[in-house]
Amino acid sequence: MVKGFLSRVVPQGAFFRSLFQSAFTFSVSEDLLTSATFNFANPRHHVVGADCVSQTIPAREVKGLSDEEILALFTSGFFGGFVFRAESWVLNLLGARYLPARYTAFRPGPDAVIVRRASAIPNRSLLPVGSLLFNSFLLVDKHAKTEAETETLSSEKISSKTLAAGSEASSYVDYGFGSDEARFAGCHRIKVTRLAPADNGERADGGQVRIDLEHFRCNPQENKPSWAEKHQTLHYVYAKSLFANGMQALLAR
Structure with a gap:
């Protein structure tokens, strides 16, 4: 338990490696944009x-980790x-009033919980669909491949075409933010894709x-870019850092 706690709250080697090794692009899978x-x-x-x-x-x-465990560990970081x-401190205090996560057409599951710590x-394990984190992040959807599905994918090569298809070869969890009744909304999708070994000794x-x-943001009320587009540099640094903290929790478990 102590090791798991430290893997989230103290910068370690995995965090700094991820900062340098992770790639940032201005594109997401078509699967997310049609989800x-x-x-x-x-x-x-x-x-x-x-x-x-x-x-x-x-x-x-x-x-030894299932797809759901990978997604859960990354989420915890x-x-x-x-x-x-x-x-998280600011959102616990002000998120419910100023940046609530809610969507008109979405209905949370009966076992949804509220997380403030x-x-x-x-x-x-992943939280139930409809769970709310820090008043402002809503678990909208999740799909974790079973062990049998994972073994099937591991025994076959996954082509670049299949990868482009998004969740067909992946497990994922979607955390939505903002509201379709406000001027800012979007989603963070954490996705895991197992790539089959190549025939060059990697097997x-x-x-x-x-x-x-993956991340998207929008202005649901007006068909124009959201205010966040004015802060691209800050977003780049923050996204890479959040990702690295997730990777640290996963790799330094």
């Missing part, structure tokens, strides 16, 4: 800003780590696993 989460947050399909931070690691680094700490974020090593943090 139920996208339609909840952006029902009028207004213009969006989007980006993705990703990192590919050897499968041996997450050996993303929302429960030192990078997000100040924001970082220590309450599970690191081995004995178990292949690779790609972690993506």
Whole structure:
């Protein structure tokens, strides 16, 4: 337990490696932009800003972990780590009033919970759909591949075409923010894709696993860019740092 706590709140080598090794792009999968989460947050399909931070690691680094455990560990570092700490305090105090996460067409599940403390974020399982984190992040959707599905994918090569199809070869969890009744809304999608080993000696090593943090934001009320587009540099630094904190929780577990 102590090791898991330190993997979130104290910068370690995995954090700094991720800062340098992760890639940042201004594109996300078509799967996210046609998802139920996208339609909840952006029902009028207004213009969006989007980006993705990703990192590919050897499968041996997450050996023994299911897709859901990978997503949960990353979530615990993303929302429960030192990078997000100040924001979580502010959102606990003011988020419900000034930046609530709610969508007109979305209905939370009966077992949804409210999380206000970082220590309450599970690191081995995902929260139920409809759960609310720090008043401002709503778990809208999730899909974690079963062990049988994972084994099937691991025994086959995943082509670039399949990867482009998004969740067909991936497990994911969507955390929505903002409201379709306000001028700001969007989603963070954490995605896990297991890449089958190549025939160049990689097969004995178990292949690779790609972690993506996909993000979109919009103005649901007016068909124009959201205010966040004016802060691209700050967003780049913050997104890379949040991603690195998630990777640290995953790799330094």
